Amino acid sequence: MTKILLTGITGYIGGSVFCRLMKRPDFSSFDIRAIVRSPEKAEKLKSKFNVTPIIGSHSDIPFMTKACSEVDIVIATADCDDIQAAEGTLAGLKKRFESTGKKPILINTSGTGVLIDDARGMYPGTTIYDDADPDQMESLPESQPHRPVDLKILVGDKENYVRAYIILPCTIWNFATGPLFEAGISNPRSMQIPALARASLDRGNGGMIGEGKNIWPNVEVHELAELYNLLLEAALSPAKSSTLGHGRTGYYFGATDEHKLFDIGKAIAESLADLGKGKSTDPTTFTKEEIDKYFGGSSYLGSNSRCRATQSRALGWDPKKGTKDMLSSIRREVEEEIKEGKNPATKRL
Missing domain, CATH: 3.40.50.720 (NAD(P)-binding Rossmann-like Domain)
Incomplete structure (x- = not known):
């Protein structure tokens, strides 16, 4: 064996x-x-x-x-x-x-x-x-x-x-x-999107680092x-x-598709507003104090990270789900954070 x-x-x-x-x-x-x-x-x-x-x-x-x-x-x-x-x-x-x-x-x-890189949400990367x-x-x-x-x-x-x-x-x-x-x-849950949803729920509005112009794959x-x-x-x-x-x-x-941090912040803001937990359907910039509170002072989520999965796809890997599907999944992430917030005893596995 x-x-x-x-x-x-x-x-x-x-x-x-x-x-x-x-x-x-x-x-x-x-x-x-x-x-x-x-x-x-x-x-x-x-x-x-x-x-x-x-x-x-x-x-x-x-x-x-x-x-x-x-x-x-x-x-x-x-x-x-x-x-x-x-x-x-x-x-x-x-x-x-x-x-x-x-x-x-x-x-x-x-x-x-x-x-x-160190974009801090202020520009899309070109590399x-x-x-x-x-x-x-x-x-x-x-x-x-x-x-x-x-x-x-x-x-x-x-x-x-x-x-x-x-x-x-x-x-x-x-x-x-x-x-x-x-x-x-x-x-059963990831890290980045739940962390953004959790922070946004606590502050009562979808958030982003800087202007959310940075790009990541998903x-x-x-x-x-x-x-x-x-x-x-x-x-x-x-x-x-x-x-x-x-x-x-x-x-x-x-990596399959790409998104801007703003797109995630917007989807979270819309979900929070629709669920009666948010002030606006538009995301706002996390303050320095909020970045310290929610992300340990790191602007990591405001960075660019761009790539092509050429070698992965050469294996026959053919992923179908992209940014549109990811954004559609965010409401459920927000609902889960609200659910966990109502039950402080809930612990992640």
Whole structure:
């Protein structure tokens, strides 16, 4: 059996990826292990889904080294800025290679946050990164978000003991569905849009950084999960893997369409006003105090992050849902924030 370690299975991306893998005709040929912190969720994974849970922390290097040394494939969907997790993962996969003579596979989750600028919502960016252009990707400075982990992974691939692929999702949207979510194991919601909805609800109006002119890509969560599935399929195929980009040529953007931050702020403002929770159908600029309160002082959401998923689409990835669909989903996000606000005891998974 092919031994696969999935990190982040209780999260939004990881849960979605596992639910997609469950639909594969060869799913029964996988021996799937998952790192979790909760003994309760570990028991559910074992009893309901035949997943071998490993209870521990991704940041524990010896723990990660051991777990990764015992598998053929690691699909990492947890914290993409966790250097310790990356070091432990690579150390374990190196041990695996040394003991088997066969290069293990690492599919790591980064993010298009690695592309951001400092627009603060004041202008649309003009630089568009292409995942099929390794020279352009190599020009990104180490100071960019997620870049330190990405670079460590590229070194592992260059040292020839692992075949590494990096998926970079963007603004992910929609409520995730599937058996893990129904079982209460995985978090069904994204981060960016709910955070904006939560802040806007608290201030009583849709908000944006600056003038909201900055541009980001977007992707629907289940379509993103399909990208992981297609990349895994190609990496496992002797015919396809020989020409499949990995290492410095192994970037795969999880991006479908583009939107301006203003568009999201407008959809949130309209939903709040329609639900009797907003002052206006037009978004207003977050003040410095609000940025400090809601986003830890970061203007990250006002940045530009533009890309083309050329290499992802070459895998056969053909996502259909775009910005119009994303904006249509926002009312439900606002309703969920109102619902959670009425029940302070509600906790995110």
